[in-house]
Amino acid sequence: MSLTRSGEAAAFRVVDQLVGKEPWEVFGERIRRYEIHLSGGKVEMTRGPIAIEGYDIRVFRPTESGTGIGSYASTDFTPEGVKATVEVAERAAKYATFPSSRVELVSGHGATGGIVEVLDRGLWEYPMDSLDGYVSSLIQAFEGRKEFALSFGSVRATLVETSICNSAGLRTGYGHTTAELEVGVKAFGGPEGPAPAEYWVNESDRRIRPAELGIRVPEWCRYAEDVRRGRPPPTGEMPVVLPPPVLAGILPVVFGGRFTGPARMRGMAPKPGARLASELITVLDDGRVPWAPMSSPVDDEGIPQRRRTLLDRGVVSELLYDTLHAGAYDTKSTGNAFRGSSGGFRSWYRFLLPPTPSPSTISVAPGQGGTDTEIIEAAREGVFIQEIGWASPDPLTGAFGGEIRLGYHIRNGELAEPIRGGTVGGIALAPEGSPSLLTQLVAVGSRVGFAEPVSSPPLLVKSLPVGGER
C-alpha cells in the first residue's frame, strides 16, 4: 500500500497483530524517492515518486543451543499479510540457531538518541523542485566550459520515515534525507593530444547543496583533465599518500570485517590491547557526524548511535556490537546494528534485510602531520592516489588494491605529473606483529576531510607496492 494513504508510521501499523508473539521487533520504512537521469548535459528521464512502504518482523525463540531468530519483510499491511509475515518469520526461527540465549531488546526509555542532523527540510518538503534546481545548477556550471562536459549522471533524492518498535516497549522513529550524485565529467582531447577521459563523481550527502557546485565543478574538471593526461606509474615499492576518498573504499570494510561481534565469534577479531597500527593513528566509529549518510539518532534496533574508539594510538580499544552479538559476550550493544549496510554504504530501502553489526562513519582523528601540502612534502618521492578504481578490500584477509584511476607523482615533496593506470595495493589491516598499511604510517595529516563513509585526514604510508609499466 502506498505511503501517501496512511498517517501512522510503517512499523507501528502492524504491532497490534503481534500481541502474544513476544519477543519481537518491527522495523518499518515509508520511502519516497525521486531521480533525474542525465545523458550528456540533458535530462534523459525523471523518476518519481517511487513510493515504497514496508516492514520487517523479527521474532526471537529459545532453542536448545541459544536463540532461533526469524525475520521476514513485506509490503503487505493487510491483516492477512501481517499474519503471513509472522508465520514465515516463525518458521525461519524454528530452524535457525544463534549461540546465545540472551536477547535484551532495548526499551522505550533506552532509545533517546537525541538530535542528529540527518534531514534536509527543503528537500523533504520540495523534493522534485530541489532536484530540478540542483540539476539546472549542475548543467549551468558546465556552460562555457568548452573542454569539459557532463557525459552521464543521475541525482537521486530519498526521503525516509524510519520507525522501530519492539515487545520491550520501544516506539521510536525519525525522518532522514539522502541526496546521491553520480556523474561523469569528461575532458576532451585535442587532435594531437591524449584521447578524452572521464572523472567519476560518486557522492552521498544528507543535504542537497547546489551552492557548492561553484567550487566542486572546477575541481572535477581539473581531475578529468588530469585523468586524460595521466600515465601509468613505475613499478616498485614507494611512499604513498592516501586521502579520504581512497580511505573511504578501504577502512570501513576492513574494520567491519575485524572489529565487530561476528568477527569475534569467528575468532578473527583482535583482542583489546593488541597493537595493530602505528601509534600515530586513532580510529573512531562515530554515528553522530552531522549530515553523514551513516549518522542517525538510533541504529536499526533503536539503540542510540555513539562515538566509539576502535584504535587508540594504534592499540585495539573496542569492538562494535548489535543486540544479539552483545548478548553472546555479556556486553552491551554499541548501537551498530544496521540493515542493508555493506562497507559503510547503505541501501536506499533497508527493511528487506535483517540488521548486522557494522561500522557507522569511520573517523580517523587528526594527527600531527600538518596540512595536506606538508604531508606531501614529507613523502618527498612517491605517489599520491586520488582515486582507486575499486579497492575492494577482503574483509577477512585485509588485502586491498586496484587500478589507479587518478594519482600524482610526488617529486621533491611536491605533486607532479598525473598518474592513470597501474595498480596499488597491500594489506590494510594485519594481525599483531605483521606489517600493514596501518603499521607503516609515517604521518597522519592534521586537516580532516569527509568522503562517505569516512572522515579522515590524508595518511602517508611508508611503502606500498605499485604495479606499473616500467
Place this chain on the structure above:
Amino acid sequence: MGELSDAEGDLYHTVARLGQHSPFVEVLGEAISGLSSRTNGRSASFQTPAHIRGAVFRVWTGGGWTEVCVSGLDTPSLRYAEGALERVLAHRPAHEPPPGTPSTARIEKSTPTPRPITDMGEEEMQRLARDAFSWTTGVPDIQETEVQISWRLDERLYLNSAGARCLQSICRVRAQIAAVALENGRVGSDRVIHGAVGGREILNGVTPEKARKAAEMARALLRAKAPPSGRLTVLLSPSVTGYFAHESFGHGAEADQFVRNRSYLQPLLGKLVGPEILTIVDNGSYAGAWSEIYADDEGHPAQRTVLVDKGRFVGALHDRDTAAALGAEPTGNTRRSDVFSRAYVRMTNTYVEPGGSTFDELVKEARNGVLLESGTGGIEDPQGGQIQVKARMGHLIEDGKVTDLVSSMALSGRVLEFLASVRGVSGKEDFVLDSGSCGKGRTDFLPNSAGGPYLLASAVVGQA
C-alpha cells in the same frame, strides 16, 4: 504466477487508461519468492526474500520518459501511480510517439526443470547445509566453513500499450561453500560456488571434492607469496577470462554509452580489434545459465549477440532507445534490478568462446608469468578504454611450468593493448560460466554471468 496473473487485469486497465493521455505506456510488475540459508557451525539463519510486490509504469511525455513505481499490486497502489502520471502528462503532454519500435511480443515461459526446488523449505535446506558443512572437516587449520544455499523465483509481467505481453518466471539456484583458514592471525580463504537457472539439480554442482579442494586452498593461501608486480605475461583462468569479457566488451558494448558518446569502442565497430582466436558473445538465451532471461524488461525476446567475431568488433547491446538512435534493433538487453530501479542496457551471460589450445600448451607458451585464478570482480572505463580485474589467488609460471602459489592481485590496462597481446585461448573442456552480479555505475545490481576458457595475454598486474 498467481499474484501477477491476479493483478494483470488491473495493470492492463491502468495501461489502457494512461494510454488515453500518452502515445506509449508500459508497465512491469514483479513478484519475488524464495529461500536462502547460511550455516557456519555456530549459527544458522534462514532468509526468505521479502514479500515485495510492485510495479513500475513508464510513459512517454512531452519531456521524455517519466516513471512512477509503487510497492503493492493492489488497486489503490496502482491508482496512486496512475494519478501521479496523469498529473505529469497534464503538464507535459506528448504529441509524438517515442523513438523506436515498441515490442509486440507475446511470451509466457517458466523455468523448465525436471526437479523443481520451489517446494524446498527450511528443514530440507538445513539438512543439505549440514551435509555440506561436514565436507571440509579433517582439513587442518580450517577455522570456519560457511555454507549458503538459496533459490529465488523472480516472476515478471510486462505489458505495453502496443500489445506486448511477456509473463516469465525464472528460478535461480545457488550453492556456496566458503572455507576460512586461520593461523596466528593470518587468514586464507577460498570458496566453491555454483549457480544457475533450474531446479534441485543445480545443487549437484557443489561436491565434497570441490569443497575439500577449496578448504585445502584456503590453508595453502596462509603461506602464499605476494604476487609479482609490473607488466607480465598473464594466463587468465576461466573465471578471470569471464571478468575480462564482461568488463571489456560487455560494458564497452552497451550502446547507451555510444549514445552518450562515451565509448572508445564506438568508432571501432566493424574493425579488427584482436586476434582471430577471440570471439566474445552476450547470450541471454543461454539455457540454464545464471543470467538466462526469456524476455527483457521492454518485452524484447532474449537472444545471442556476437560482440567480437574472430577478432572483429561486430555488435553492440541495445534497448529500444539506443536501437532507435543508432539504426539498430533491440537485442533483448533492457534490464531492471527490480521494479523500483530504472531500466538500462545490461549484459546477460557474457563470455569468451572456446579456442583451440590446451591449458598445458598455454602454460608452455607463457614460459614466465603469472596465472590469475578465481576472479573476484572488475571495473571498466568505457570512455578511457581501461579495465581492472581482480583475482583471489594465482600461481607463478616459471620456465613453462606452474609453480608457487601467490596471493590476490589486480590486472589493469587498456583493453585494446590487452587484446593485441592475446596469444591463446583454450578449448571447450575448460569453459566455465559463473554466477555473479553486476551493477551499472555504483548501483542497480542484478544477476549476471561471465565466463570462458583459459586465455593467454600480457598486462600490468600488482598486489591487491
